Amino acid sequence: MTTPQIKPATGAAYTRIQGVGGYRPSRVIPNAEVLNWIDSSDEWIRTRSGITERRWATAEETVAEMSVQAAGKAIAMAGIAPEQIGGVIVATVSHLKQTPAIATEIAQRLGCGTAPAFDISAACAGFGYGLTLADGLIRGGNAGADGYVVVIGVERLSDLTDIHDRSTAFIFGDGAGAVVVGPSDTPGIGKVVWGSDGSQADVISQTQAWDTAFAKPDAVNGAGEETKWPALRMEGQTVFRWAVWDMARAAQQALDAAGITADQLGAFIPHQANMRIIDAMIKALKLPDSVPVARDIAETGNTSAASIPLAMERMLQSGEAKSGDLALIIGFGAGLVYAAAVVTLP
Numbered sequence: 001m002t003t004p005q006i007k008p009a010t011g012a013a014y015t016r017i018q019g020v021g022g023y024r025p026s027r028v029i030p031n032a033e034v035l036n037w038i039d040s041s042d043e044w045i046r047t048r049s050g051i052t053e054r055r056w057a058t059a060e061e062t063v064a065e066m067s068v069q070a071a072g073k074a075i076a077m078a079g080i081a082p083e084q085i086g087g088v089i090v091a092t093v094s095h096l097k098q099t100p101a102i103a104t105e106i107a108q109r110l111g112c113g114t115a116p117a118f119d120i121s122a123a124c125a126g127f128g129y130g131l132t133l134a135d136g137l138i139r140g141g142n143a144g145a146d147g148y149v150v151v152i153g154v155e156r157l158s159d160l161t162d163i164h165d166r167s168t169a170f171i172f173g174d175g176a177g178a179v180v181v182g183p184s185d186t187p188g189i190g191k192v193v194w195g196s197d198g199s200q201a202d203v204i205s206q207t208q209a210w211d212t213a214f215a216k217p218d219a220v221n222g223a224g225e226e227t228k229w230p231a232l233r234m235e236g237q238t239v240f241r242w243a244v245w246d247m248a249r250a251a252q253q254a255l256d257a258a259g260i261t262a263d264q265l266g267a268f269i270p271h272q273a274n275m276r277i278i279d280a281m282i283k284a285l286k287l288p289d290s291v292p293v294a295r296d297i298a299e300t301g302n303t304s305a306a307s308i309p310l311a312m313e314r315m316l317q318s319g320e321a322k323s324g325d326l327a328l329i330i331g332f333g334a335g336l337v338y339a340a341a342v343v344t345l346p
């Protein structure tokens, strides 16, 4: 008897982003407030980072709550029913409960039935990583009967910010951005250019792991030493150089892989890490002045995995970019990790 052949899973030929939504926390933290904690100035923060204010979540604005709000808007824009969603991917580094993944609660609250749901950790490249997974799941026929996947980037980086650290206290913000990816007759997500560099794992990282942050109870000597809440630390200049040189190259490779030239773009939506990095990338890419560039960082700070979908939503809402335009997106951050691709805007 010949070995029977497994029926192959097959899905849509192409995918595209069909809806985007964001959630910005209610609490605005202007630079003036940050100056209560660090020795700096509004002018220094503005000129060095481009940030004038950021949003920090309140206790009620949890990772799940912000995600549900953002994804709900993306689903509404896509014009589909939550039951049609066949996957929920949540990119985050600031969901502080190790298990279970927050994605299952979010999927349930969104009304996605028993759709597969999981978290990924790829820092500021998390949105691009999630988008790539969604594209593969849909084209591979593993995204439910209708082939829709929700990708959410969400962070409460204020929980992991040492407000007395001069090099990070002014940078990070909170928020959520989400997209619905679905089947398409034409290609709407280009080949991803992505990768990692573990040799630079220490460049941006949590100061300590949870198991060392909290002294384990010691039956003999009593509950031990001091407790240190972990925070994000960063070698700013190293990140800056890497972002400007290597990431501009990755962005160009994503354009080449998609067969698109810079002048054909309707938007450039880089990770909102620092306004000077954005400006340097524009120069390296020789981006024409006619291409609108996301500068959401000014009022949002660096929201890691949430930054690209939040900036995408803002550009569409403000009319700076329009549905159907091509956008170059690139995320990069702790790992180090990065992901760049050309996408069609929803």
Ligand SMILES: CC(C)(COP(=O)(O)OP(=O)(O)OC[C@H]1O[C@@H](n2cnc3c(N)ncnc32)[C@H](O)[C@@H]1OP(=O)(O)O)[C@@H](O)C(=O)NCCC(=O)NCCS
Pocket: 038, 039, 040, 041, 044, 045, 048, 049, 124, 166, 167, 170, 234, 235, 236, 237, 239, 240, 273, 274, 277, 302, 332, 333, 334
């Ligand atoms: C963080 C960052 C803004 C710091 O800017 P920088 O120019 O590299 O700053 P440096 O650490 O070299 O310090 C330069 C000077 O500013 C001072 N400085 C540092 N932090 C300061 C602050 N918050 N306020 C005022 N002065 C500050 C330093 O003491 C130093 O002073 P000196 O020249 O008298 O010695 C910048 O490195 C950066 O944006 N890096 C990329 C960060 C990023 O994007 N991270 C996210 C990636 S996902």
